[in-house]
Amino acid sequence: MKAEPIFVAPAAAQRRATGSWPALLFTVIVAAAAAWAFSPRPMPPFAPTFVHPDGFLANGLAQQGKRVIAVGEQGEILLADDLQGPWRQASVEPQRGSTLTQVRFVGPGVAIAVGHDGWVLRSTDGGETWKEAFFIKTKPQADDAPAGPGGLIAPPPGASTSAEPPDSTAAEPPPDASTSAEPPDSSSASAWNPEPPSTDDSGTADDAAQPLLPDPLLGIAGPFDGHLFAIGGFGLMLRSDDDGKTWHHVVSDTIGDHHLNAMLRAADGSLLIAGERGLLARSTDSGQSWTVLPQVYDGSFFGALALPSKTLLVFGMRGHVFRSTDKGQTWQASTVPGNASLFGGTVTRKGQVVLVGAGSTVMVSDDDGQTFRAEHSGAAHDYAAVLPVTTDRWLVAGDAGLQLVSAGETDGDAP
Numbered sequence: 421m422k423a424e425p426i427f428v429a430p431a432a433a434q435r436r437a438t439g440s441w442p443a444l445l446f447t448v449i450v451a452a453a454a455a456w457a458f459s460p461r462p463m464p465p466f467a468p469t470f471v472h473p474d475g476f477l478a479n480g481l482a483q484q485g486k487r488v489i490a491v492g493e494q495g496e497i498l499l500a501d502d503l504q505g506p507w508r509q510a511s512v513e514p515q516r517g518s519t520l521t522q523v524r525f526v527g528p529g530v531a532i533a534v535g536h537d538g539w540v541l542r543s544t545d546g547g548e549t550w551k552e553a554f555f556i557k558t559k560p561q562a563d564d565a566p567a568g569p570g571g572l573i574a575p576p577p578g579a580s581t582s583a584e585p586p587d588s589t590a591a592e593p594p595p596d597a598s599t600s601a602e603p604p605d606s607s608s609a610s611a612w613n614p615e616p617p618s619t620d621d622s623g624t625a626d627d628a629a630q631p632l633l634p635d636p637l638l639g640i641a642g643p644f645d646g647h648l649f650a651i652g653g654f655g656l657m658l659r660s661d662d663d664g665k666t667w668h669h670v671v672s673d674t675i676g677d678h679h680l681n682a683m684l685r686a687a688d689g690s691l692l693i694a695g696e697r698g699l700l701a702r703s704t705d706s707g708q709s710w711t712v713l714p715q716v717y718d719g720s721f722f723g724a725l726a727l728p729s730k731t732l733l734v735f736g737m738r739g740h741v742f743r744s745t746d747k748g749q750t751w752q753a754s755t756v757p758g759n760a761s762l763f764g765g766t767v768t769r770k771g772q773v774v775l776v777g778a779g780s781t782v783m784v785s786d787d788d789g790q791t792f793r794a795e796h797s798g799a800a801h802d803y804a805a806v807l808p809v810t811t812d813r814w815l816v817a818g819d820a821g822l823q824l825v826s827a828g829e830t831d832g833d834a835p
Contacts, residue, residue, distance in 0.1 A: 473498055473507045478817035480522040481805040482531060488807065489547040490817055491520035491533050499547045503807060503815045504824060511549040512541065523547075524640040526648055532664045534637035534650045542664045554650075554658065554667040556634040632656075632669060641683035644691065645706055651680035651693065659707065674710045675701055682724040686732060686747045694721035694734045702748050716742055716751045722763050725789075728771050733789045735762040735775055743789045757783060757794040764805040764817075776803035776816055782825060795827040 477493040483503070490498045490507070494517050497510040520535035533541040538556035543549060637652035648660040650667065654677045658667040679696035686692060691703040693710070697720060700713040719737035726732055732744040734751075738761055741754035762777035773785040775792065780799035783792040795812065803818040812827035 471498060471507055471509050472821075473505065474821035474823065476821055477519075477819055478821050479520060479804045480533070481807050481815065481817050482523040482525050483807050484525040484529075484531075484546070487546045488815070489523050489525075489531060489533075490822055491523045491535070492817070492821075493519050495520055495535070495539075497523075497533065497541075497547065497550060498822070503809045505822075507822070510543075510547055513549070513551055516552075516555060519636075521636060521638050521652075522640050526640075526643055526664060530663060532640050532648065532650070534640055534652070536636040537634040538632065538637055538652070538656065538658070540637065540650055540658070540664070540667055553660075553664060556632050638680065639682050641685075641691075644685050645689075647706060649683055649707060651683055651695075653679045655680065670707070672710050674712060675699070679720070681720070681722050681736075682734075684724045684726045684732065686726065687730040688747050690747060692724060692732060692748050694724040694736070696720045700734065700748065700751075713748060716753075722761070723765050723775075725765050725767055725773065727767055727773065727788060729788050731788050733765075733773065735765060737761050739777070741775070741789065741792065754785070754789055755791040757792060758797070760797070764803065766806050766808065768808045768811075770811075772808075772811070774806055774808060774814060776806040776814075776818075778802045780825070782806070782814060782816070782827075796825050 473490065476496055478490050478498075479493075480491045482489045486501045488500045488503055489510075492498075495512055495515050497512055497520065498507045499510050500507045516537065516539055518536040518539045520533050520539070520541075522535075523531060523533040525531050529544060529546045531543045531547050532553075533543075533550065535541075538554060540552070540554035541550040542553045543551075633654070635653040635656045637650045637656065637658070639651045640648070641651070642648040643663070646661060648664050650658040650660075655672065655675050657670045657672065657675075657680065659670050660667045675693070675695075678699045680693055680699075681696070682694045684692050689704075691707055693699065693701045693703075695701075698715045698718045699721070700716070701710040702713055703710045717736075717740050719740060721734045721736035721740075723736070724732065724734045730745070730747075732748055733741065733754075734743075735741040739756045739759040741756055741762065742751040743754055744751045758779075758781065760778045760781040762775045762781070762783075764777070765773065765775040767773055771788070773789050773792075775781075775783050775785075780797055780801045780803060781794065782796035782803070784795050785792045796814075801818050801820045801823075803816040805817040807815045809815055809824065814825055816823050816825055
């Protein structure tokens with residue numbers, strides 16, 4: 421039987437063709453949408469990311485113009501363009517995670533921050549970004565470069581260094597450690613020099629290359645005639661002669677293993693260090709040698725201030741404050757309203773002295789540090805640093821982060 425061809429009516433074919441157009445149109449729309457979704461285009465503008473400044477342990481504050489910098493735990497650095505915020509996070513490279521203890525502006529837009537493990541950071545853009553200048557490793561790793569960034573000691577330029585440091589727990593380096601290597605990056609070099617430091621009659625060895633333990637740095641001072649100093653635990657002292665780009669270890673047998681907490685320069689150019697166990701030491705040769713002054717108090721001093729009147733002020737444990745009007749030769753006790761330990765202080769443009777410390781203490785002096793009155797206390801927080809906002813309102817840094825406190829209050833608010 422012969423098959424008959426199937427006949428499709430023109431109307432039916434037209435209906436079938438018309439019914440496929442919605443599917444085709446949907447396919448085209450989906451393809452176009454996918455192409456648009458994955459096509460390159462500029463990022464939209466985002467609002468600045470701000471942080472809550474009351475969420476971390478803050479140890480140090482610095483201000484230059486409107487720029488304010490705060491440093492604290494885990495290597496965090498916050499900055500703002502107003503004492504009352506808002507605050508944002510700075511960029512730190514590399515981020516070691518070591519606690520930062522102090523920060524200081526040392527030039528226009530140039531700031532130095534120091535902290536645990538001998539960590540020194542430097543910023544040249546007002547605190548927006550930070551680069552490492554010095555760091556003491558707790559223990560070298562096998563795959564570490566022998567003299568790469570972040571090593572044990574930043575030696576002076578041209579100094580030979582050992583490529584293989586001994587174990588950090590050893591009292592002396594091995595006698596056969598003689599391999600040397602030149603640090604490729606002088607801005608953040610580290611290595612090991614087994615040679616013992618040489619000292620002069622003053623008991624000071626400058627740029628002495630010796631094994632360093634990862635002790636904390638607790639203070640920054642300068643610039644004094646082109647020199648910057650970073651001081652800290654167990655007599656650790658570093659000096660920079662190039663605006664903080666490189667740092668050299670300085671050893672003083674006179675100071676010994678005292679914790680060094682603060683350094684200032686008196687009106688006559690002499691330097692004063694205040695530290696642990698009542699240490700007061702004076703240098704008249706830009707820090708090359710030190711003379712320990714007669715003890716006026718056997719407790720620790722945590723801070724020191726040079727007042728506009730040329731008076732020197734030191735303060736510390738149990739609320740003890742002493743002042744000197746003869747460049748540190750003699751000291752007199754100031755009258756204070758309590759015995760809370762004092763950790764930080766500042767001098768306002770009008771010469772008012774503000775000290776802060778344990779128990780949310782804020783005390784103020786209007787008579788060149790002779791007497792102090794309590795302006796804020798009673799809360800359970802400890803304040804480590806302070807900057808004035810007004811005559812009766814302050815920005816404080818402490819274990820509750822950054823706070824704005826006012827006279828007569830018992831607690832503060834987050835800025």
